[in-house]
Every structure is written in C-alpha cells, then in structure tokens.
Amino acid sequence: MLHDALIIGGSYAGMAAALQLARARRQVLVVDAGQRRNRFAAHSHGFLTQDGETPDGIAARARQQLLRYPTVTWIGATAETAAIVDEGFTLRLEDGSQRHGRRLVLATGVTDTLPALPGLRERWGISVFLCPYCDGYELAQGPLGVLATSDAWFHQAMLIPEWGPTTLFTQGRYHPDDEQRARLAARGVAIEATPVLSVGGDRATLQLADGRAVALAGLFLVPRTDFANAVAHGLGCALEEGPMGRFLRTDARKATSVPGVFACGDAARAAGSVSLAVGDGAMAGAAVHQSLVFGLG
Ligand code: FAD
Numbered sequence: 001m002l003h004d005a006l007i008i009g010g011s012y013a014g015m016a017a018a019l020q021l022a023r024a025r026r027q028v029l030v031v032d033a034g035q036r037r038n039r040f041a042a043h044s045h046g047f048l049t050q051d052g053e054t055p056d057g058i059a060a061r062a063r064q065q066l067l068r069y070p071t072v073t074w075i076g077a078t079a080e081t082a083a084i085v086d087e088g089f090t091l092r093l094e095d096g097s098q099r100h101g102r103r104l105v106l107a108t109g110v111t112d113t114l115p116a117l118p119g120l121r122e123r124w125g126i127s128v129f130l131c132p133y134c135d136g137y138e139l140a141q142g143p144l145g146v147l148a149t150s151d152a153w154f155h156q157a158m159l160i161p162e163w164g165p166t167t168l169f170t171q172g173r174y175h176p177d178d179e180q181r182a183r184l185a186a187r188g189v190a191i192e193a194t195p196v197l198s199v200g201g202d203r204a205t206l207q208l209a210d211g212r213a214v215a216l217a218g219l220f221l222v223p224r225t226d227f228a229n230a231v232a233h234g235l236g237c238a239l240e241e242g243p244m245g246r247f248l249r250t251d252a253r254k255a256t257s258v259p260g261v262f263a264c265g266d267a268a269r270a271a272g273s274v275s276l277a278v279g280d281g282a283m284a285g286a287a288v289h290q291s292l293v294f295g296l297g
C-alpha cells in the first residue's frame with residue numbers, strides 16, 4: 001500500500017502531524033519506538049490543559065483520539081532506513097519489512113547525553129533537569145545548582161535564580177571572566193570551582209572533590225543533544241548546529257532540504273517543549289497535506 005504520509009516518531013510532534021492528515025482523510029502510517037524524551041519525568045508542565053499530567057498520560061490520550069480515525073495505521077517499531085523512490089519513500093523497519101509513502105515526516109525527537117557523573121542519570125527528570133520552565137516551579141525556591149557542561153553555562157546560570165538561590169559549579173573547567181562574574185553576582189549566583197564528583201541523596205546532594213557535600217533541591221545542566229535518527233542522515237537532510245547540538249534544518253512550513261521530507265518537534269528545533277512539538281507537528285501535517293494537493297514547489 002502507498003500511504004500518503006509515513007511519520008517516523010509517534011510522540012507529541014508526530015501525532016500532531018498525523019492528526020491534521022487524518023482529518024483530511026489521508027492514509028497515514030505512524031512508526032514509533034516509544035522512547036519519548038520526557039519518559040524520565042513523573043509530570044509534564046506548561047502545556048495548556050495538561051499541566052501536571054504524566055507524559056505517558058498525555059501521549060496515551062492523544063494516541064487514543066488519533067486512532068479513532070480509520071485512515072491512521074500505527075506500528076510500534078524502529079524505522080531503520082528510508083530510500084527515495086519514484087513515487088516517494090520506502091521505509092525499512094527493524095524486522096526488515098518495508099512500508100511505502102508519498103511523503104515522509106521525521107518526528108523522531110532528540111537523545112540527551114549527560115555528563116558521566118555517578119548518580120546523575122538516575123536523577124534525570126526527578127531532581128536533575130534541563131528546562132526551568134518545565135521543572136523550576138516545583139522546586140519551591142529551594143537551593144539550586146547549575147552544573148557547567150557546555151558554553152551554555154552562563155545563560156543557564158543567569159536564568160536559574162528566578163527559581164531559587166543558585167550556585168554555579170564550574171567543574172574547574174569553565175572560567176567566568178570579570179564581566180560575567182559581576183553579572184552573576186548581581187543575580188546572587190555563587191560560584192564554586194571545586195569539581196563535583198558525584199550526586200547522591202533523595203534530591204541532589206553534590207559530593208565535591210575536597211570532601212564537602214552540598215545539598216540542593218534541584219540541579220540544572222545543559223545536556224548534549226543529537227536528533228534521534230539515522231534515517232535523516234541516509235536521506236542527506238541539511239542540519240543546523242544549536243547550542244545543545246545538531247538538529248534538522250526546516251523552513252517555516254517544516255520542510256527539510258530534501259523534497260517531500262518534513263520534520264517537526266525537538267528533532268527540528270534548537271530547543272523544544274511539548275507545546276512547541278505539537279505546534280510544529282500541526283504545521284508539518286498541514287504542509288504535507290497541501291504538498292499532496294499542490295505538489296512539491
Ligand atoms: P519525543 O517526545 O522525544 O518523541 C520522539 C519519538 O520518536 C519517540 O517515541 C521515539 O521513540 C521515536 N523515534 C525516534 N527515532 C525513531 C525511529 N527511527 N523509528 C521509530 N520511532 C522513532 N517539555 C514540556 O513541555 N514540559 C515538561 O515538563 C518537560 N519536561 C521534560 C523533562 C525531561 C527530563 C526532558 C528530557 C524533557 C522534558 N520536556 C518537557 C521536553 C519534551 O520532552 C520534548 O520537548 C518533547 O518530548 C518533544 O516531542 P517530540 O515529539 O519532538 O519528541
């Protein structure tokens with residue numbers, strides 16, 4: 001069967017794209033490996049009408065509503081490669097089977113690479129975070145830390161005091177200059193150069209190299225991100241470099257550099273959220289539909 005659209009990634013962005021296409025009575029295939037980026041978090045915040053709901057709950061309800069449309073097919077699997085063929089695209093899934101479609105939507109999200117500090121990964125989404133808009137409010141103005149992991153350290157350290165008294169841990173690797181020190185001091189940010197060796201405790205107690213322990217309500221850091229799919233590489237989609245990592249270049253209608261391939265959500269923006277993924281997905285879905293009507297301009 002030749003689907004109108006193949007959507008890789010059935011999370012917030014991919015489902016929002018699929019919904020527009022389903023409502024235009026188009027044949028849509030969603031292929032989803034089920035590894036949403038926020039699966040480590042107990043609650044999702046900041047998305048209208050769903051503030052404080054579980055990430056799984058939001059996705060499950062969206063999927064239930066989407067699958068009411070008879071032209072939507074869902075496969076729980078990983079898509080491994082996509083090839084450009086005469087009538088569109090051929091996807092190869094992990095079991096070796098193939099699926100065919102006239103357009104392709106990459107809604108595959110990103111993967112986060114955290115620094116290799118013992119205790120960090122287990123606390124990701126619980127007391128170690130990236131996004132203060134997502135998780136800052138619940139920390140109730142408790143003592144907070146920023147772990148410098150990349151050139152984004154200054155931006156994050158300036159921002160976090162909105163959510164509680166903040167210490168910047170430079171790991172002895174990042175060196176604020178005089179102007180940065182003055183601006184951080186004006187925000188009340190303390191600077192700690194002694195390296196952090198591990199994270200423990202119920203929340204985030206940092207063990208420092210000189211034997212001290214610093215108990216925090218929450219620790220923020222900027223992970224290294226990469227868009228989560230080899231499929232885009234195989235197709236030759238153009239990339240952009242953001243402060244956290246690479247993402248897929250798209251235009252205002254979420255078209256990539258490869259005709260017929262669209263991308264939405266975290267995979268196609270420098271920094272994302274559930275709301276932005278849903279917005280991007282809705283745009284991509286409508287753009288895919290219109291490209292089926294008017295052709296690829
Ligand atoms: P994702 O939700 O990451 O989904 C991508 C999907 O594509 C996954 O299901 C994955 O398995 C699938 N996929 C990837 N490659 C393939 C393939 N080859 N074949 C098949 N399937 C594939 N945002 C908020 O708005 N509020 C919050 O409170 C919040 N909290 C967060 C907490 C944490 C710890 C983290 C890390 C992020 C948080 N975010 C939050 C950000 C939010 O998770 C992302 O912005 C959002 O998930 C992006 O949606 P997406 O659909 O683009 O990608």
Ligand code: MG
Nearest residue numbers: 043044045134
């Ligand atoms: Mg959250």
